[in-house]
Amino acid sequence: MADINIVAATPVIIVAGTSVVTLSLGLVPWRRVRLYGPLLAAGTALIAAMVMSGVLWGDRQLAFDGNIRADRFSLLLNFVFLIAALAVIMFSWREPASVDRRGEWPSLVLASTAGMMLVAGSGDLITLFLGIELLSVALYALCAIEVWRERSLESGLKYLIVGAVGSAFFLYGLAMLFGATGSLKFSEIGREISQQSLANEPFLLAAIALIVVGLGFKASAAPFHMWTPDVYEGAPTGITAFMSTGTKAAAIAAFLLIFQGILPGVEGDWQAAIITIAVASIVVGNIAALVQRNLKRLLAYSSIAQAGYLLIGIATGTIAGAEATLYYLFAYLAMTLAAFAVVLIRERQVPDGERLESLSGYWRTSPLLAVVMTIAMLSLAGFPPLSGFVGKFLLFGSAVDADLAWLAVVGAIGSVVSVVYYLRVVGVIWFGQTDPEREERRLGPVTGATVVGVTSALAAIALTFATNPILDVCRGAAESLLAP
């Protein structure tokens, strides 16, 4: 019974372990080590975890008696999390918060990453909950890590309060699920549900509703999105990027895992709920973003809308939908990181770098970053042939395929509305006037962020041209969800 098979859990273990190591590295007396050690260690750990994820690629392996899985699905998502985390580490080079809290910063990032990986690789409800909590708790701290900034504190506290409520809902949902099936293991829950036609069972219904609410909160889907803009705005920009990519991916992974992995038999019970939050997210996110002048808030609303698109894929309940969702996660990762990289750099260059106006005429001073931002925005808006387009195309296609054509139409209308605010950014960059009086300062080199930005922008393009192989991978991952 006690099948430990620790190898299958190595990626998580590496990351979690290094989290502790970096924390201690920040305490060692040698200044040089204090300065660079934690970041280097974190980077190394992340790369090592990626390598391990690659090595483990293949059919499902179970660790710790099936509480942690390593299959195509979890490993693929590991890449999303690890890339996001790596980006944050690179962002944090010379980041004020990171300089101040040398050990804690990478340690918390790694802890949060480990939480995400646990979510994707969980094999039972406890691991899942642990993962969710681990990533959230670390993020609460990260949001507020710039304790000298009132906004950062406010952001952390808001996130904590609403997040705790969300977690409570989620946990209660898990309890209900346990109550309905009498098991905590995914495989057994799935078997239980398929065997004893539990559809419309009150406990199951309650579980579904509560889980949708809890995960919807994590994915910042409307109407559980209210915290998103405030927290995104207040948190350090690197963390915001991490939240909007990693957390969202983790939440979406949990959605996929629960609804497509273990509850496919009762699709009728949960589909409507997911459609509801998907539509609400698309509508709210896109409309609210129309009037935003703060780039981070704008990206926050945009991420709400993007969550809506991602949920479309889940709502279909088909392999094609899951596949599209996974592809779009990668595309979304690339374009969001690119966008945040530019915001981050601009923040360090000018005092109010997160204002939309600060980008006015930016292409004159920094054409490369202007192109990066343009690609990111166009891709987010779904302009072909960028990866954002391909992803949306797949998502809407899967919706049409699942007889949810109207959902695709809603999504498409939403993306038209979104064009307005995305292109406003592009317009400001290219067509705006430069303000000669603006104080330009440079807070040290921003190479790390630049590298991330350029790489992400290139990835946003490359994903299009490599659609075929990547989709194959995604399909494998999606199929492994349903494998017994």
Next chain:
Amino acid sequence: MILAPFVAALFVIALPPQIGVLPVRAMAMVGALVALAANCYILAGFDRDGAELQFVDTQEWATQVGLEWNVGVDGIAIWLVLLTTVLFTLAIIATILRPPSREPQFLMLLLMGETALLGLFTANNLVLFYVFWEAMLIPFAFMIGIWGNEDRREALMRFVVYTMVGSLVMLVAVVGTAFVARDVTGQFTYEIQALRAVDFTETQSTLLFAGFALAFAIKLPLWPFHGWLPRAYGAAPLLVTALLAAVMSKAAVYGLLRVGVPVFPEGADNFTIPLLTLAVIGIVYGSVVAWRQDSMRMLIGYSSLAHLGFIVLGIMAFDVIGGQGAVLQMVNHGIVVAASFAIVAVISRAANREMIDSVSGLSAVAPRMAYVFLLVAMAALAIPGSNAFVGEFFILTGTFRWHVWAASLATIGIVYAAIYMLRLYQDSFMGPLRATGRATDAELTVKDAIYMAPLVLAMLFIAFYPAALVGATEASIKRAVAPAQIAADRPPEDIAEPVVPNPPPAVQPLPGDEPDLTAEDAGAPR
């Protein structure tokens, strides 16, 4: 061929600014000329009687999405491709001769626009078509946004939003088409040629056609979807306005002819009357409004609204004559409008903000320009004997065979064309000499002649030997309109017999997915 300008664009952007503008110019010219040369090569090897796509090139791209690189030209596409390469080459020459600020970027965007349009005209895959359709928007939006006048923000916003609404509808239609087609035949494909064979039910066909038609109508623009036109045409740099009117509008009519009518004959048939009505309204409305414009540029812009109405008539008549005339007129209109805008550019050197009443009597100081303008004006108002007359004549001939009312009402546009073009010509070149700027600036210089001469020569060539173009379109047009003719219940002797019949509906179901075809066919749309 399509990629040549794109590669050149990459080079242009990659060249460091220090080395000066010459290599950039050279690179841009090379890109445009390579495309032109490739085009000539294709033209030389083109089988004029074939209805099939020729020079097909296929590459896997994203099979699961149905996206693949699948391009080729037929008798319709080749002329639009030619028009694109020629006009963009001229545009690049014109840019080099009278460079705007930040010339390299402008050239780069021009080349990217050319790429998108070439891709659009050759795409044989609905998704690819859509990709290029959208890609076309970006360079034009940038050119308006960076080099436009002070009104550009509003204009750009409107332009982008309108077109995005259109593309969105089209996107839904594109996806819908493939899925509905799969339900009907069991084959999942976005290939346009294969989709032609699909036997959609009338409802499916109507709905999908409506989606495409709306997108095309906005891009055209067809009345009343032209809300973006005045601002965009007004705010863009003149060269860009010219390209918008000359080439980009063709994308929409081309789509109608390539996708709309052949793939959804029943739907097209159901929309005949509404589209014809809108086209006719557009012709009259555009003409009347053009007449009352104060600015030369807007006059031409609105006239373009009217002329595109004619092309729509020709396509929606489902008539071989009308269709061939429409293709010819696409080329004609592209040339004539480009030449018209070029003339406006020359005149405006002596005028105040392109206002018509700011100059008059320029014939006295600019006799050569007067001749050229006269020639172009006559072509624009389609005087018998001009190239545009050939197109309009046969468009209306075709339309008249089936929809007497539409053709008859459209002739109002011919009369108004005379009125507004003469207004433009006479007010600026006749009467007592008066100019805001230096009147002699309006004379044709050698620089202007370099890019205007090819346009004028092309106009004359088509006027004297239209068969060179029209001859190659017949087979393709027959193939395109035959299904729609059948759908319109035309008498059998009037239905064109395509040289290459459309392939029979593919009935090879995918492995493991063998739908009950009879049930599917009989069933209502899902």
Next chain:
Amino acid sequence: MNTVPIAAYISVSAVLFALGLLGVLSRRNPLLLLLAVELMLNAANVALVGFSRFHETTDGQVFALVVMVVAASEVVIGLGLVVAVFRQRLELNVDLMSRMRG
């Protein structure tokens, strides 16, 4: 064995959960908010334990233990933040923390 019916467990936990929610809604002090959240988590614990008995497995109880630890860590972070807020000499009132809005 005379067992407490499952409905009772669930009722109690639901009431606790609702009370926690009410607390979150009505309190302004972050500390009290944290308490209310704790209440909600523990409501879930009650449910877990109840189900655990109902299904006659220990899994639920294990889960409840884990939750307790997690809840504790959450509170720790929360308290840390409260302290940080206090050190910035800001008033401990969540309604005043609304600098970011819109």
Next chain:
Amino acid sequence: MNVLAWIVLGLPFVAFLILLAPPKEPPRKLTRALAVAPIGIGFLLSVTIFGVYLSRPGDERLEVSSLWEWIDIGGLPVDLAIQVDDLTVYMMLVITGIGSMILLFATDYMEPDRDYRRFFAEMNFFVFSMLLLVMAGNFFFLIVGWGLVGLASYLLIGYYYDRPSAVAASKKAFVINVIGDVGMVLAAFLLVRELGTLDYGEVFARADSELGQGTGTSEAIAFLLLVGVAAKSAQFPLHTWLPDAMEGPTPVSALIHAATMVTAGVYLIVRCQVLYQNAPIASDTIAVIGAITLFFAATIAFMQEDIKRVLAWSTVSQIGYMIMGAGLGLYGAAMFHLLMHAFFKALLFLSAGAVIHALAGEQSLNRMGGLRRHLGWPTLGFLVGAFALAGIAPFSGFFSKDEILEQAIELGAFGISLAVVGTIGSVMTAFYAFRAYFRAFEGPDREGGYGHLHRTNWRMVIPIAVLTVGAAFAGWVQVPSGWHLIDDWLEPAFLAAPDVKATVTSEVIISLSTFVFGLAAIGLAWWMFGRGSEWRLRHANVLPGVRRVVEDQYMLNEVYDEVFVKSGKDLGDAMARDVEPGGVFRSVKTTVGVFLAAAAGLRWMQSGLVRSYVFVFIVGAAVIAAVVILSGVI
């Protein structure tokens, strides 16, 4: 023959290109040679063709030749083809013959102008277009020629481009001609729709059987062509452009607006006689329109003070005769009158032109008088022309005009009533023709005398002399009850002409009445105008209302302005200023407004208060619960 015909057609076009090509004004001698020679050579070649055809039997006098297949579209081939038959040769002779004379005249007349070569280039372009019109082998190129002569006419009317009145006149002429073109193209559409071809041969061969006698289609085609005819030949109600067209240089008026282009309508009816014989209603309409036009134009000619405008209205009126004749099916007579009219009207214009030239541009009759004593040839020319115009035997107009009237009488009550109108018109013609003559050439010199007069040199005199001879004697080629050379020549081209022969009685009636009343009218004109201006000035205020209406051309211009131009402008303004910004854009603005309002609402909800967030959270959870439960129940 075809080669010759192509050369005739091509020469003026080549001349046009050569004249335009050099960047600077070429030497005037060269321009003159290039201007006149092609048309002169064309005339000689036309005569050659005529000679060859004369030696052939009637049914071999038709050749069609195609330069290249111009287009083949959807099974509708159109060749760049010409058709040379009797009718074509006849028209070619008129165009090149009269044309070469007028151009020769113009080389001197235009001497003071600085844009010398432009004038001749455009004139050659006109001749080319006109030849294309008459030589075209199918309806498509007929329309092309039809449009191009309109263009040439436009260019030449607006030749003095810095004169606003000329510019306005040219625009008017062009627009009305485009209306005519539209009629023509619609007729062509109908032909394609019904017959699937545009070739003369096929259309005429199949018209009888496939279009049918008196059917709606036949009538429709005939009526649509009639629109073109009325616009081009300045027939009521589309005649208003022709008098304004006198803004062009006088040779232009002579060639285009008197001798050739405006008679294209007559040519068209004769060419399409098969179609018109199938369309009795349209034919009768044409005849009536001709009659109306000839009568009212004559009345307007009474009141004109400008010598060229008198001639312009007389042209409108005379074409009315031809159109009336053609409408009645009297194709031979109509064509005969066309030729005679070309002679005498060209002569009148050239003579008037010589006068204007001599007076350095003066055109008003008020500023003339007694010119007989100063200008010899022009006086003779004008006098002979006036006699011919008035239809006084034995000048040319007598034979041709009377032939139309005589034959009309044979066509029953309808014909007789039209003939009566024609006869009255003829008398009026005599009156206004001599009114102009007396006021310009007789009586005392104008006040202040003439001072220096530009001399007329040989290049002006020769054309006047030649045309004088023509106007005086050409009528003898066709003498009632004697010989009819023109009818004989055109016989093969008359595919459907009804055989109408005037009886001796009608000949006598018409000849006597026109002759006697004509002479009386001339006498009246002499009594009123021949003795100076006293009588005229004394009676200047008789019937002021009538005078004003007639002078204003029955207000037709004003009505058109009000009804079409002004309302069109208002409509355009309304659309451009109100509908465009309002109707089309408002919907967009509203939509955008809704979105922005929604965004503002969401912004308000985003209050920054954590507890409100939790509240929304809970509401959302309730909604989700409801959804889940509902979907579970359903």
